[in-house]
Amino acid sequence: MTRAASPSLTAGRATIPARTLRTDRWWQAPLITAVLLTLWVAYATVRVFTQRAYFVERYHYLSPFTSPCVTASCPSAARDLGTWLPHFPPFLPFGVLFLPFLLGFRVTCYYYRRAYYRAFWQSPPACAVAEPHGKYSGETRFPLIIQNLHRYFFGAAVLLSLVNTWDAIRAFQGKTGGIGLGLGTLIMVANVVLLWAYTVSCHSCRHIVGGRLRSFSRHPIRYRAWTFVSKLNAKHMQLAWTTLATLLITDGYIALVSAGVFGDLRIYN
Amino acid sequence: MAQGHFRVWRGNAEGGDLVDYDVEVNEGEVVLDVIHRLQATQAGDLAVRWNCKAGKCGSCSAEINGRPRLMCMTRMSVFAPGETVTVTPMRTFPVMKDLVTDVSYNYAKAQEVPAFAPPPGLAPGEYRMAQEDVARSQEFRKCIECFLCQNVCHVIRDHEENKQAYSGPRFLMRIAELDMHPLDSLDRKRSAQDDHGLGYCNITKCCTEVCPEGIKITDNGLIPLKERVVDRKFDPLGVLKQKLTRR
Ligand code: SF4
Ligand code: SF4
Ligand code: FES
Ligand code: FES
Numbered sequence: 001m002t003r004a005a006s007p008s009l010t011a012g013r014a015t016i017p018a019r020t021l022r023t024d025r026w027w028q029a030p031l032i033t034a035v036l037l038t039l040w041v042a043y044a045t046v047r048v049f050t051q052r053a054y055f056v057e058r059y060h061y062l063s064p065f066t067s068p069c070v071t072a073s074c075p076s077a078a079r080d081l082g083t084w085l086p087h088f089p090p091f092l093p094f095g096v097l098f099l100p101f102l103l104g105f106r107v108t109c110y111y112y113r114r115a116y117y118r119a120f121w122q123s124p125p126a127c128a129v130a131e132p133h134g135k136y137s138g139e140t141r142f143p144l145i146i147q148n149l150h151r152y153f154f155g156a157a158v159l160l161s162l163v164n165t166w167d168a169i170r171a172f173q174g175k176t177g178g179i180g181l182g183l184g185t186l187i188m189v190a191n192v193v194l195l196w197a198y199t200v201s202c203h204s205c206r207h208i209v210g211g212r213l214r215s216f217s218r219h220p221i222r223y224r225a226w227t228f229v230s231k232l233n234a235k236h237m238q239l240a241w242t243t244l245a246t247l248l249i250t251d252g253y254i255a256l257v258s259a260g261v262f263g264d265l266r267i268y269n
Numbered sequence: 270m271a272q273g274h275f276r277v278w279r280g281n282a283e284g285g286d287l288v289d290y291d292v293e294v295n296e297g298e299v300v301l302d303v304i305h306r307l308q309a310t311q312a313g314d315l316a317v318r319w320n321c322k323a324g325k326c327g328s329c330s331a332e333i334n335g336r337p338r339l340m341c342m343t344r345m346s347v348f349a350p351g352e353t354v355t356v357t358p359m360r361t362f363p364v365m366k367d368l369v370t371d372v373s374y375n376y377a378k379a380q381e382v383p384a385f386a387p388p389p390g391l392a393p394g395e396y397r398m399a400q401e402d403v404a405r406s407q408e409f410r411k412c413i414e415c416f417l418c419q420n421v422c423h424v425i426r427d428h429e430e431n432k433q434a435y436s437g438p439r440f441l442m443r444i445a446e447l448d449m450h451p452l453d454s455l456d457r458k459r460s461a462q463d464d465h466g467l468g469y470c471n472i473t474k475c476c477t478e479v480c481p482e483g484i485k486i487t488d489n490g491l492i493p494l495k496e497r498v499v500d501r502k503f504d505p506l507g508v509l510k511q512k513l514t515r516r
Contacts, residue, residue, distance in 0.1 A: 011429045012282040012363030012371075021355050022335030110472055110492055117471050124423040127475035128335055128360075136428045140468035148495070148503040203488075207496035215451040217399035233488065 019130045026126035033119035040244055047251060048095040053258035054251070060173040061184045061258075063251045064191065066095055068163045080170065081163070101156040108150040110203045111240045151204040161192070161199050168192040174269030183265035187253050191246040198239040201232035270295055273303060273345065277315065278357040281366045287355065288312075294345050300356065301329055301340035304368070316367040324481055327415030331368050332357045337417040337479045340368075359420040375416050378436040381464070382443050388454045402451040408489060409446040411482045412439065418476035418486060424469045435466035438476035442490035448497060458501040461494055470495075 020026070047054075047065055054063040055078045062069065062078050069075075070084040071094045088094050106112050117123050124131045139147050168188040174180025199205070210226025213219055232239070257264050273294035276287045292307050301319055308315045320326040322341045329340040334348075334355050348354055362370035387396065419437040420426065436444075444465060448457045461467045472495075476486045484490075500507040 013360060014278055014280065014358045014364040014370075015284050015286075016278065016357055016360065020335050021332065021357060023355075024334075113471065114473050117473050123471060124427065124473060124475065127421050127478050128332065128337055128426075131423055131427050133427075136424065136431065136469070138424060138469035138471045140466070144471075145468065145503075148499045151496075151499065151504065203492045204496060207493060211493050212497060212500060214402075214449065215399075216401040223401060
């Protein structure tokens with residue numbers, strides 16, 4: 001391996017040729033991460049490109065993968081924000097308008113960075129396990145230096161969370177018009193609440209609300225906001241995974257109802 | 270009383286190897302106790318550095334079954350009965366003898382961080398700060414300088430050549446501590462990136478995983494410092510704001 005050529009072994013260090021002496025199953029966590037992330041991305045890609053069954057008009061359930069729907073290709077009832085663009089050719093999913101921002105938010109997220117640097121780039125695969133690369137420059141150069149713009153994706157994610165909130169409110173539509181409540185509504189509400197929790201627990205958010213201050217005592221309100229975000233921030237990893245799951249469940253449920261596999265479980269109207 | 274099977278790295282900068290020992294282990298002991306028994310009974314010249322045996326001096330750092338840990342805080346009861354316990358010196362630093370490494374890299378890096386700089390005209394004894402202003406730094410002050418985080422960090426562990434450019438988690442955390450200090454008058458952001466190599470850290474959190482003091486080095490020190498550097502160096506709006514307010 002490249003390691004043999006690395007000066008690491010010749011810098012007067014103890015001669016221990018093994019890549020690691022760890023005896024636990026250190027490879028398990030990166031493997032699970034890699035499998036789950038790959039499956040999720042595969043599911044999302046298929047859903048975004050097939051562009052089917054993403055809207056249940058009767059109860060106004062719109063999948064978060066396709067929201068906001070602003071091209072003439074969407075059913076008119078789903079275009080709450082208006083029609084900004086004409087028909088898209090069928091090979092071009094209208095998701096391309098907004099998904100890049102969501103994807104960018106997750107790809108530049110400090111937690112996901114840790115996850116994919118470990119699971120895919122093996123840098124390092126686990127602690128005290130040598131990485132397979134001969135050279136390493138981390139996030140000092142292009143392209144990884146772009147990770148530093150995470151806060152802009154955070155801004156975009158806040159706007160999209162507002163749109164998702166609107167979608168969840170619209171999902172309170174009953175079958176005879178007026179107000180209604182179904183399992184789909186509950187799923188959408190749960191999803192949006194968790195999406196907000198994930199978004200607000202972001203490290204850039206923590207910095208913006210108060211982390212960048214030198215003195216908290218002179219900014220009591222921002223200090224309280226920072227304290228609140230810090231508490232959520234400690235759960236950022238858990239929220240990152242939970243929201244991947246809820247996004248999948250929300251989209252999957254809408255897909256199945258929309259395709260007529262089963263009807264929405266209605267609680268009221 | 271039971272027999273334990275140990276493999277200990279013996280050697281020096283010229284070379285060395287893992288050596289097997291069968292040694293007595295008693296209930297309630299830690300790895301350092303067993304190493305001391307080895308020294309007393311079978312390997313009188315075994316070199317090991319230690320001081321407090323209470324997890325507070327940061328001297329007894331080593332790698333136990335491949336994991337960076339304090340020998341005095343690793344209980345023998347964490348191993349399965351009959352499990353071989355492998356003890357090696359920290360990999361990232363040059364070995365002096367057996368389990369003792371030369372950690373002077375860390376002292377050199379420590380010296381490169383400018384000391385706390387109070388505002389001009391304020392004498393010691395005149396500092397007034399509120400608790401909430403220093404709470405963040407207090408977490409970092411728990412550091413016992415065991416250098417396990419420095420040892421595990423892949424930036425230098427796997428790439429000796431990065432030692433020049435990179436100060437490691439312990440000292441980047443020190444810079445974060447000072448940059449968050451309400452009375453420190455230096456701006457340390459640019460230098461964190463340019464002189465201490467913060468950009469090399471890819472926030473994979475191994476430093477946090479091994480810290481015996483449980484300091485959230487990455488979440489509370491390095492990531493906030495990265496965000497502060499973005500304000501100063503990468504965020505176009507932040508840079509513009511700086512230019513305008515400096516006039
Ligand atoms: S989080 Fe950064 S400093 Fe800590 S071990 Fe990983 S790369 Fe090194
Ligand atoms: S930060 Fe933790 S791991 Fe690093 S030197 Fe201090 S106590 Fe040791
Ligand atoms: S979303 Fe994870 S750190 Fe910003
Ligand atoms: S001997 Fe002091 S920390 Fe282990």
